[in-house]
Amino acid sequence: MTDSNPTAPSKARGKKRLELDPRLAAYRGVWVFVEIERGQVHPVSWELMGEGRKLADVLQVELGAVILGADGARLGEVAAEAFTYGADRAYLVADPVLADYRNQPYTRALTDLVNRHQPEILLLGATTLGRDLAGSVATTLLTGLTADCTELAIDPDNRGLLATRPTFGGSLLCTIQTLNFRPQMATVRPRVMAMPDAQPGRTGQVTQETLDLAEEDILAKVLAFIPDQNQEKAQLAYADIIVAGGRGMGRAENFQVLWDLAGVIGAEVGGSRPVTHAGWISAERQIGQSGKTVRPRLYIAAGISGAVQHRVGMESSDIILAINNDPNAPIFDFATYGIVGDAMQIVPALTEALRSRLAVRRRAG
Amino acid sequence: MHIVVCIKQVPDSAQIRVHPVTNTIMRQGVPAIINPFDLFAIEEALQLKDRYGARVTVLTMGPPQAEVALRKAVAYGADEMVLLTDRAFAGADTLATSYALAQAIRKLGEEEPVDLVLTGKQTIDGDTAQVGPGIARRLDLQLLTYVSAITDLDPGGKTIEVQRRSEGGVQVIRTRLPALVTVLEGGSTIRFATMPNMFRAERQPVQQWNREQAGIDDVGKIGLKGSPTVVSKIFTPRAGNRRAKMIGAEMGSAGEVASAVLDLLGSEHPRFARELGLAAP
Amino acid sequence: MTEKFDAIVVGAGPAGNAAAYTLASAGLKVLQLERGETPGTKNVQGAILYSDALERIIPDFRNEAPLERHIIEQRMWVLDDDSAIGTSYRSEAFSSDRPNRYTILRAPFDRWFSEKVRAAGALVICETTVTELLQEGGRVVGVRTDREEGDIYADVVILADGVNSLLARKAGFHGELDPRNVALAVKEIHFLPEETLQGRFNIKGSEGVVIEIAGAVTHGMVGTAFLYTNRESITLGIGCLLSDFKKTRVPPYALLEELKQHPAIAPLIEGGEMKEYAAHLIPEGGYKAIPKLYGEGWMIVGDSAGLVNAAHREGSNLAMTSGRIAAETVIALHGKGLPCSQENLAVYRAALDESFVMKDLKKYRELPEVLHGNPHFFSVYPKLFNRAAHTMLTVDGEDKHSKEKTVRRSFVEQRSLLGLMGDAYRMWRATR
């Protein structure tokens, strides 16, 4: 930003600038809720930090990271990491009742923070945790919440958040604003925003807060946590290469050729809704609107038509290679490379070609 | 035990088309269905009814046609149906929706206290997963989202134990009733309605409540007025389609096509190809 | 279940709806069962509705039924590979306040009709398949459905379950369908903006056009194609006898693809967005293939009884009329407190014989045979007609007399003079 006066850009544009209710104008700053589950920060939080940084720069305000948990030392480490991803300030609440995620204490902690420090924008990941928390925080604060955004921007006329999300199964996009309420809240799915580069050495301020809530006042008790045995399930969203199959693969057994290809190039296997519903692969591997959003460097789609609900989950992949026997399949409208042909012939050929070239490399190197 | 299941009638979005010229949604001929995720909520309620005995009320807010969805729920085995319908509800976002539904549930509780509210994981049209948490906050119910199984429930002792999906694993939580559970899909198979229930679903009257009947005095909290979010723009996703570079139409064998693809990757994305270990042979 | 009804109607197509509506309106206790998710079909089939049959059931249907366009022009085209010859009839008189024919989309139309049935007091249960008829001592006493506790009883069961009635076959009321007596039709709907459509067909408001098509597109098989204008879409379809499809092994959708590419058709649908693809059977055996229509406690109506006039592509009107007459038969017996025995139900057949339904079918009773025996109607003649038109319409210095001679010669070469006369006679006899 070249202009040092935060209000100048909108003034310069002159027209249509809505006078913000002074009560609302008191809300300043962009916040990102940093999701920690079992001690691990969910990558979506850093993706959001990158996005939040951009918004904060446009608004010329601070970017805050909200970090809740039981272990103060760990929260400090997370805060340090948050600064490297762009946060200016970290709001820390360390309290034993925040050990495991539970709706009631987390809602309480976050709403208290918001009421005390009054950010104008609050972003959360659209994970199971983030959606659970966002929904009850927004209702407690009686403010607007826009789910599953794919794009965030600032309206130059009124400093408002423009939150864009797919609607009607992805066939349309709509932009949603929360005009007369603060904070403006939004959730964003993992992998929708790009992961920012960390800036080592970048630091910020830490604000410590406390939570006034005793364990006896919390009704929900976590009895156990059963980690997913198959840890790779969670990895699909972050895979570098994905080989995905659709109904065009014809049969469950035919998926073997995809696993073979994946094995050769170290890829994950995914699929469209019909194939997860038919049980050809497990439900965790579904990609798309009601499945996962992915953005690998290479996405190989075999026998997938490219219906919009699937498309919204994978179109930001760097390279999309589509194999489909129908030259008019919609997937060819947005793939990088397209092969019109029978997946059951092309995929094994691809596996072979890769295998031999990789072998050549290996021998050479 | 009194269970309320919130269901929503949605257009089958798989069949929705956008008008190629005007960019508007063409709803004509698009069938309305029960939000698929809500079927699992209904099934869960019926299983609890089978196990512990319960009165199951299905509740929806929507236009008069939404009664079809309610009747379907009764065909599965629900006991009563309430349709919240009033022009004043139109244009509601999740905050306003959860308020209206919460008021109706409060009213239902006057007859027989509500122990459990079930909703689907999310809808396929709004797709927010926010209405459930919203209702829970407003009624101060224990919120349990993404529940894959209700493992234990004690109607007398007013406790519930569930497994809920969270990132990287499953949380086992025990808490008190009344609670609101959003039900994950796939936990159980949806039952097939019996013939007597089909008959009952067709014949039983639907309770229709307008704003006043639902116990809502403040019109500022419902419909468009009660919605903090405003849709400012609707548009089609990026018009600039990048048509794929097609390989191999003239190429011949699958092997040759595969080779050509790898060559292309190598020349157009050299860095990626190198990292993959794919320098040209 | 212990509940018993005056009548059970199986199927919620035009025939079943007509029957259930008529019965319920007369105050009978009626159950209608439909296997589809919604009443009628769930697809957006386009079709022609003939007013008269419906008017006799719901006189003011025009005020409320979802109608697409009223037909003011009928074209008949005979196609060769890249040409078309045809006739058309267009009349303002068809735009009267009570038009005679409309295009409809079956899904909304059937839904509307079913709402009327419900409103008349029938219990309509969808997503439920009748799996067999319950019989006791040679009498049909009810139906078995695919649901738990799904046996239901009634004084009479009216089968309106469409072409290829599995129930009637299972009960032994009629045999297997002969592939020579049934056509397989495929069709698509192409959506176009209303203005574009009106421009292309030279129509305004809710006027509509029907094009009946024969010729090369059926690859010599016995069959025809059709194009209907709906409000914002075009229904395009083609159908041929199942036996011919089996012989030629041409996939039905390939025929439809060819039809869409034909230079006379392509410009009409250009730019349209294809929405529905549907395939369906049509019973075309005509009068001679009609099975037994009633028995102890049962009647059969509409397509399931084979009541289709293939020559005029009339089906739904015969279906509605037979449904209505069957219902009236039951109402009369019910009023007199008489049982729905085979003997008493004979009134149904008699009334049907007196109606246009049987009269028309009788008139065309020889047609199926003639068409089977004369495949050249569908292969040779289209070429001849098109070539003749081409010759006559090409202005190239040749005198008209010689041109006529060329044309005549080409006809005689392809079909001897005797053959031509025979064809004319056979056609006359078949449609007399």
Ligand SMILES: Cc1cc2nc3c(=O)[nH]c(=O)nc-3n(C[C@H](O)[C@H](O)[C@H](O)COP(=O)(O)OP(=O)(O)OC[C@H]3O[C@@H](n4cnc5c(N)ncnc54)[C@H](O)[C@@H]3O)c2cc1C
């Ligand atoms: C609310 C909602 C949410 C949804 N969410 C999702 C979601 O999250 N993810 C998702 O994927 N879908 C989702 N869907 C479903 C989506 O609309 C499509 O139905 C689905 O993506 C289609 O999957 P497909 O491409 O595998 O199958 P199809 O559409 O059936 O396509 C199969 C393709 O394979 C091609 N093919 C056939 N045989 C071969 C062969 N031998 N070789 C090569 N190609 C061949 C065909 O030409 C065709 O293009 C959702 C739908 C709704 C309504």
Ligand SMILES: Cc1cc2nc3c(=O)[nH]c(=O)nc-3n(C[C@H](O)[C@H](O)[C@H](O)COP(=O)(O)OP(=O)(O)OC[C@H]3O[C@@H](n4cnc5c(N)ncnc54)[C@H](O)[C@@H]3O)c2cc1C
């Ligand atoms: C391509 C095509 C074009 C046509 N065009 C025209 C036209 O322009 N004009 C015209 O008048 N006619 C036309 N027809 C013919 C017309 O569609 C039929 O004659 C008419 O639909 C017959 O009505 P129906 O009620 O007897 O049978 P259907 O409409 O077939 O209805 C039978 C119903 O019974 C249900 N059913 C079947 N079995 C069971 C069971 N076991 N349990 C419960 N329910 C069951 C079915 O789901 C269906 O809804 C056309 C037909 C085709 C295929």
Ligand SMILES: Nc1ncnc2c1ncn2[C@@H]1O[C@H](COP(=O)(O)O)[C@@H](O)[C@H]1O
């Ligand atoms: N209008 C409504 N009427 C009843 N229940 C609703 C309504 N809208 C949403 N719900 C419930 O809330 C859940 C989540 O919806 P959503 O937040 O829109 O994704 C749905 O699965 C329903 O159970």
